[in-house]
Amino acid sequence: MKNGLVIVGGAFLALTFSWSVLIFFNANHSLYGRLAPIEDEMNGEFVPAPTAGLAERGREVYVQMGCVACHTQQVRRPGFGADADRGWGDRQSVARDYVGHAKVQLGDVRIGPDLRAVGEREVPEEWSHLDWDAYHHLHLYNPRSLVPGSVMPSFPFLYERRRIVGEGSPRALPLEMDDGYEIVPSRRADALVAYLRSLRLDYALPEAEHLTVEARQQQNEQE
Amino acid sequence: MTTVHSNVPSRRSSPYSTGGIAEAEIDQSTRVPVMFFVGTALLWLLISTLLGLITSLKVHWPQFLDGIEWLTYGRVRGAFMTAFLYGWASSAAFAVGLWLMARLSQNRLIFGPLLLLAGTFWNIGVIAGVGGVLLGESTGFLALEMPAFAGPLLLVAYAFVGAWCVFTFYGRQYQTTYAAQWYLLAAFFWFPWVFSIAQVMLVFAPVRGTVQSVVNAWYAANFFLLWLTPIALAAIYYFLPKILGRPIRYYYLAVIGFWCFAVIAPWAGVARLTSGPVPAWVSSAGIVAMTMMLVPVAIIAINFFSSFGAVAGTRKTTTLAFIRVAAVVFVALFLVGALLAYRTFQEVIQFTHVNTAMWMLGVYAFFSMAVFGTLYFLLPRLFMRGWASPTLTAIHFWCSLVGVLLIVLSLAVGGWIQGVQINNPEVAFVDGVRATLPWLVGATLGWIILLIAHVAFVWNVVALVVSRAVSAESQAILQANPPAMKVRGQTT
Numbered sequence: 104m105k106n107g108l109v110i111v112g113g114a115f116l117a118l119t120f121s122w123s124v125l126i127f128f129n130a131n132h133s134l135y136g137r138l139a140p141i142e143d144e145m146n147g148e149f150v151p152a153p154t155a156g157l158a159e160r161g162r163e164v165y166v167q168m169g170c171v172a173c174h175t176q177q178v179r180r181p182g183f184g185a186d187a188d189r190g191w192g193d194r195q196s197v198a199r200d201y202v203g204h205a206k207v208q209l210g211d212v213r214i215g216p217d218l219r220a221v222g223e224r225e226v227p228e229e230w231s232h233l234d235w236d237a238y239h240h241l242h243l244y245n246p247r248s249l250v251p252g253s254v255m256p257s258f259p260f261l262y263e264r265r266r267i268v269g270e271g272s273p274r275a276l277p278l279e280m281d282d283g284y285e286i287v288p289s290r291r292a293d294a295l296v297a298y299l300r301s302l303r304l305d306y307a308l309p310e311a312e313h314l315t316v317e318a319r320q321q322q323n324e325q326e
Numbered sequence: 327m328t329t330v331h332s333n334v335p336s337r338r339s340s341p342y343s344t345g346g347i348a349e350a351e352i353d354q355s356t357r358v359p360v361m362f363f364v365g366t367a368l369l370w371l372l373i374s375t376l377l378g379l380i381t382s383l384k385v386h387w388p389q390f391l392d393g394i395e396w397l398t399y400g401r402v403r404g405a406f407m408t409a410f411l412y413g414w415a416s417s418a419a420f421a422v423g424l425w426l427m428a429r430l431s432q433n434r435l436i437f438g439p440l441l442l443l444a445g446t447f448w449n450i451g452v453i454a455g456v457g458g459v460l461l462g463e464s465t466g467f468l469a470l471e472m473p474a475f476a477g478p479l480l481l482v483a484y485a486f487v488g489a490w491c492v493f494t495f496y497g498r499q500y501q502t503t504y505a506a507q508w509y510l511l512a513a514f515f516w517f518p519w520v521f522s523i524a525q526v527m528l529v530f531a532p533v534r535g536t537v538q539s540v541v542n543a544w545y546a547a548n549f550f551l552l553w554l555t556p557i558a559l560a561a562i563y564y565f566l567p568k569i570l571g572r573p574i575r576y577y578y579l580a581v582i583g584f585w586c587f588a589v590i591a592p593w594a595g596v597a598r599l600t601s602g603p604v605p606a607w608v609s610s611a612g613i614v615a616m617t618m619m620l621v622p623v624a625i626i627a628i629n630f631f632s633s634f635g636a637v638a639g640t641r642k643t644t645t646l647a648f649i650r651v652a653a654v655v656f657v658a659l660f661l662v663g664a665l666l667a668y669r670t671f672q673e674v675i676q677f678t679h680v681n682t683a684m685w686m687l688g689v690y691a692f693f694s695m696a697v698f699g700t701l702y703f704l705l706p707r708l709f710m711r712g713w714a715s716p717t718l719t720a721i722h723f724w725c726s727l728v729g730v731l732l733i734v735l736s737l738a739v740g741g742w743i744q745g746v747q748i749n750n751p752e753v754a755f756v757d758g759v760r761a762t763l764p765w766l767v768g769a770t771l772g773w774i775i776l777l778i779a780h781v782a783f784v785w786n787v788v789a790l791v792v793s794r795a796v797s798a799e800s801q802a803i804l805q806a807n808p809p810a811m812k813v814r815g816q817t818t
Contacts (some may be wrong), residue, residue: 104581105501107492107511114512114588118552119594126523126541130533138535166466169400169459175677179601184673188751196603201535206466209539209590209602213748214385216755247388252761254388260395275511308371312443317720 118296143306150306153203154298161298164291166206168258175210176219178304181319192220192304195314202306215255220304233277239296240276240288261292347362347432347499353707355434356425359441359490361708364701366449368784370413375455375780377406382733386766404459406470411469411549412480413452416517418697419557420445420487423510425704427561428492430507431498435490444486458613466539467528469546477525479689481518488514504627505580512588513556516558520548536603542597547595550688555591555656558696559626562653565699566633569646575632583625588620597667600676612747616660616667623660630657648699651727655691659684670748674749679741679762679769683734686762690776691730698726698783714789715727718782725779732772741766 104110130136140149148321154162165171178192187193196219201207225231226238233241241248244262246255262276265284275285288296312318339392383390384399428435455472458464463473472480491514496505515761524545527533533541567574574580597612600685637646663684675681702719706712713719740762747758 104503104510107495107503110503110508110511111515114515115519118516118548119543120589122523125544125596125611125807126533126537127609129540130527130537136534136537149480150674166464167401167462168398169404169464169466169471171466171468172400172403173515174731177602179676183601183669184676185751189755195601198536198603198605201603203534206491206532207536207538208466209536211598211677211681212679213744214759248758252760254385254759256384256388257393259393263555282588283348289483298478 107146120230135198138202140202141308142237143197144185151203152306154301157294158297158301159205160290161294161296161301162205164261164295165298168295170218171208171210172211172253173210173214174208174216175213176207176217176221176302177209179219180314181316186217187316187319189216192223193215194304194311194318196220196304197311197314199308199310220302222300223291223305224250227235231285236296236299239280239299240292243292243295244276244286260291261289261295263287263289267307285300328549347434348705349429352432352434352702354427354429355436355438357568357708358422359435359445360425360704362445363417363424364705364787366445366598367417368787370409370417370452370731371780371817373783374406374414375773375777377402377409377768379777380775381406382766382770386432386763386770387704394806395462401460401464405456407469408452408455408459408472410689412455413449415554415697417445417452417694418694418701419513420448420702422559422561422697422704423491424487426506426564426700427494427510428505430510430564431495433494433497435494438490439489441486441683445629446481447479447483448487451476451483453598454479465529466732467524467542467545469549470524470528470542477521477529479523481525484518484521489517505577505584506563506565508581509556509560509563513553513560516548516552518554518756520552521716522546523638537604538603538605539599540608543599544595545658547598548592550685550693551591551594553691554689556587558656558693559651561696561700562630562649562656565645565649565703565797566630566653569632569641569643569649571641573635574629576628580629581627581667583622583629586622586625587619590615590622594619598676598681600669600672608667613667613669616664620664621659623657627653627657629674636717644702644713644723645699648695648702652692652696652699655695658707659687661782662687663728674745675741676745677748678745679737679766680745681741686730687734687755691734695726698722700763701787705787707791708815711790711793713786714793715786718786718789721782722779722786725775725782728732729772729775729779732775733769735774736768736772740769765780 120121138152140151141146147289168321173297176196178194178196179186180189180195200219219223227249230238240247240262242250243258245255245257245285264284264286267275267283271285272287275287278286280286337438340709352787358815360590380397384402389400393402399656424435424441451472455476458473458476459471464471465473470477491510495511501672513661524541527541528538530570532538563574565578593611593615594802595612596608597616599609599612602609634650666680666684742767744758744762747753
């Protein structure tokens with residue numbers, strides 16, 4: 104090859120070909136890049152529901168803290184891995200589930216569990232005396248106090264330690280402290296927990312009907 | 327003094343040794359910018375090694391530096407990626423790319439000192455990127471964690487480096503080009519293209535839903551496949567014949583290898599989206615491309631390995647040792663990568679430490695080793711003096727090799743265990759984590775060994791730069807370019 108233009112031009116065409124098919128085509132496809140929420144015929148509401156304001160700010164906290172370095176937000180189809188058996192979601196997550204997400208945090212490593220449907224998950228039985236928010240606040244404040252052996256970082260900087268005045272804050276974490284102080288979630292902690300709570304897959308989408316646990320069981324029975 | 331790095335026919339018949347510019351003169355013309363990029367790259371190498379060690383420690387020892395906002399795992403990991411990919415790898419790629427391009431084009435690098443401006447901007451961009459991630463401004467996208475304001479800065483700085491590279495190429499002495507030049511030219515063209523696409527489609531005008539994930543996977547893979555890989559391949563194509571003193575065998579295949587690489591590689595990155603909330607054909611295309619990559623890889627492997635063979639003692643240089651490791655890892659990486667892309671394996675390893683193991687194999691055991699090899703050749707010629715300490719050189723070589731192998735093997739085994747445990751719903755998640763811990767400790771040991779390697783290397787470089795005396799021994803090393811090679815009985 105004697106002509107630099109041939110090299111540069113060829114390199115340009117090769118990359119453009121890949122970009123135009125994998126990205127440009129997908130981004131403008133009516134059944135993928137231009138998906139929108141759809142109306143649920145049962146109750147007339149649109150799914151997936153838009154994320155509420157506080158939860159939307161929680162998404163920013165999630166991104167800021169780099170949660171994606173350990174947590175995925177994608178449920179694999181029943182039968183591929185054990186996502187459904189672990190209770191991470193009853194169906195595969197599909198593209199439409201993410202249309203409202205400002206920054207899609209699919210993630211590519213599971214040092215911690217998948218969080219795509221963490222908002223649906225119930226508090227573990229031994230902690231069932233705690234409500235959902237309190238459990239997750241305590242867990243963020245000190246993961247190892249609830250899950251011994253966990254390698255998750257703790258986030259005490261999302262909580263304020265302050266002197267108890269009068270009866271104390273109703274929002275204080277249910278921790279037994281005997282030094283006259285209490286631990287209260289900051290705005291960021293509240294937003295983050297609201298965001299986690301908003302992560303759900305408990306609505307039906309027509310394109311995901313064959314990707315549910317039930318569909319998988321029926322398929323197994325037929326076989 | 328002869329220049330021996332090519333076996334292109336026209337070069338053999340050209341009056342090469344008399345008509346060209348002396349190599350020493352070319353080297354000196356690149357001295358200022360290359361020194362700057364090497365210096366800053368080494369600083370970033372040390373910083374990213376520390377950040378890498380911290381991330382590795384935190385995965386199995388969560389109490390380590392726990393509860394400090396800017397040192398929380400997610401942020402340190404993002405800062406590590408930014409410092410390593412943009413601080414170390416890209417700066418090193420600039421240094422290697424500029425110097426190689428000048429040498430291969432037999433052309434002086436003109437107005438080299440102007441590139442200090444580009445280098446300064448680049449480093450401001452990387453500092454802003456790493457600092458921004460630590461302060462919580464991460465974009466949350468893999469390999470593009472740097473906050474929005476850092477991206478344009480990097481792109482402008484890059485534009486200078488890329489332009490200089492192209493100018494140097496266009497002023498080349500001989501029309502005929504060599505394989506290393508194709509890869510360099512393509513890499514310097516691909517990088518700004520994929521980088522700006524990712525910046526626009528993820529940060530400035532984000533695409534919708536999981537199309538972001540496709541763009542991100544495409545970018546993260548192409549950063550390695552279309553930017554770091556071609557630079558390292560160019561270095562190997564340059565040094566193997568030069569040091570061994572014999573031409574690349576089956577060189578006529580190289581052009582086929584290059585075009586196969588250019589056409590297939592841009593598709594290979596999306597394989598990792600298997601079973602994700604994206605169209606299934608996207609990951610299928612990626613898997614097919616990963617397998618098809620074996621064609622260019624096989625051709626390049628034929629070029630490289632058939633040149634290996636027995637080596638005379640005088641040619642056994644440090645550069646050759648590093649370059650050989652890089653060449654072997656390159657082939658191993660794509661063989662294993664093609665296999666692991668299949669869904670049978672993805673079901674187990676898709677979200678595990680195996681990904682990190684493969685990443686380290688690519689950016690460190692392949693790319694960084696090729697860069698180290700280049701620097702061992704390049705720095706004595708820039709400074710006109712020899713390496714201060716063969717002991718430090720040996721420490722660097724063996725520690726970087728052992729360190730990275732320890733990391734890769736530990737994470738591969740630990741990651742496999744992690745995948746098997748996660749796929750077994752009978753095992754509590756935290757017990758699965760516990761089973762991987764010993765292997766993660768192994769990876770941390772590897773990082774400590776890498777730290778030793780890098781401290782030894784930087785020490786060696788500093789000693790080379792500050793030493794005033796030029797020993798007779800090092801003078802001899804300097805003067806001796808590798809002995810001229812014989813091409814079909816004719817000495818060039």
